[in-house]
Amino acid sequence: MDIENILKKYSKDKSYLLEIMHDAKESKENRSLDLNDLKVISKYLNINLSAAYGAATFYSAFSLKLQAKYIIRVCSSTVCHIKKSYDILLFLKSLLNCDDDNLSKDGLFAVSEVGCLGLCDISPSMMINNQVYGNLDENSIKRIVEELKNGSNGT
């Protein structure tokens, strides 16, 4: 769905700003917003571009930087920290050949460290887009990444 069609779902109520940004992000292959999206959205809601920009840069779910088809969020908070989430993060980054911006070499994955995901009962945990994964170890991570790589061949 393009941004114009997303806007049609919502009335011109400022409180839809984050909702619209969520939908816009979900609709894009690289899951990032660009300045043009923000211009269109702010015009529609009749708010300043700076307000939309402020929100888009405040919430770490949104990014104006290039993202990827798969956004991997590894929890690094208390419980996962105790369960060695840092090792998980390092393993993932090396497995995916991540660059300094934490993008994988093949451009398919963007890796980030995030606060508690509320998956502490299956710690160490992560999310890939909206899918949750828990009780992670090197083997399960290898398998998950492999599956996504294979699954994405055809698309």
Place this chain on the structure above:
Amino acid sequence: MEATAHKSLKEPIIITTYQTQCLEDYIDNGGYETLKNVLTKYKPNEIIEQIKASELLGRGGAAFPTGIKWNFTAQIKADHKFVICNADEGEPGTFKDRWILEHKPHSLIEAISICAYSVGGDKGYIYIRGEYAESINRVRKALKEAYDNGFLGENILESGFSFNIELRRGDGSYVCGEETALIESIEGKRAFPRFKPPFPGIKGLWGYPTVINNVETLANIVPIIKNGADWFKNYGTKQSSGTKLYSVSGSVNKSGVIEANLGVTLKELLDAAQGMKNNKVFKCALIGGASGGFVYKNELDLPLSYETLKEAGKTLGSGAVLFLSEDDNGESLLKNILTFFKHESCGKCVPCREGYPKLIAMYEAFLENRIKAENIMKLADVMFKTSLCALGQSAKMPLETYFKS
């Protein structure tokens, strides 16, 4: 997710034996009957009196009496009033609201509607963190079911009462769970906490009186109205009535949500979690999340209620209980906590924004024996006294309780 009721509970309040994701199940188990009774048989202030009498305390961390909060808003005359369900659950180690959102979404819709009727609210919001994708799906489905079947919208159950609830998604911000920051977020802004007072109950969303309650707080409303305040007060301790959903995690055999009487001991929770993993020795527990405090071996029998922890200089907070064994590194956990707060600081006020980087540097110096703990505590104390919201005040408790080990 594992969710169980502690064996000492004869009848759980929230983690009941039936799960009520879909409307039919919910109605089969008496769902929306309470709303119907409320709308047709009770005056708004009678409901508020019941909630006051139950002495229900907010389960979001601050433990403010819910009935008193509702009463503030009910007393004010205004063109609009709002009710918000705070489902931003972000306190590290806490996952109990997720269980409620995924298993009992209709009980929240019913509770928000009852609250709105009691305070004169005309619109409700459920604000869920975007990371809770499954919760969002289930709440969205429940809202649709409620609208399709006349439990939301115009003239609900032919009572003359009309009410709407909308869902809003946050994402990737811990401070957003702070009530005024959450309100800013619904207004489409960055989640910067507001100066209080005025409190949201007086001036909240778009400047109108707004009740904002935690998910678990709201999950207690229908049972209280249904069974009465006295019934509710049979649970828990004298000053902390009811049960609590404890989010139990860490180096135990069975992590999960455990509903138990407020006042259950740490030892009892550890037993319910089937003891320490690999038969390791219990070292301490971090109670209340990152902004909570450490509790040690000599305190295993301490009842986990709001008043007992407060007396011990700690806090129950969200009810997160992270068990640590002799092998777990408390030193690095503390640094992890400080780093978390530094990262989540919104930057609006100086003590928090500048304080956390400094605290981390000092903590590192402390680990190298270059400064004393008391030097760190001085800064944590200044931050506690001068920060705009509780995020900037949060370092004091974990640091203080860690150093006192």
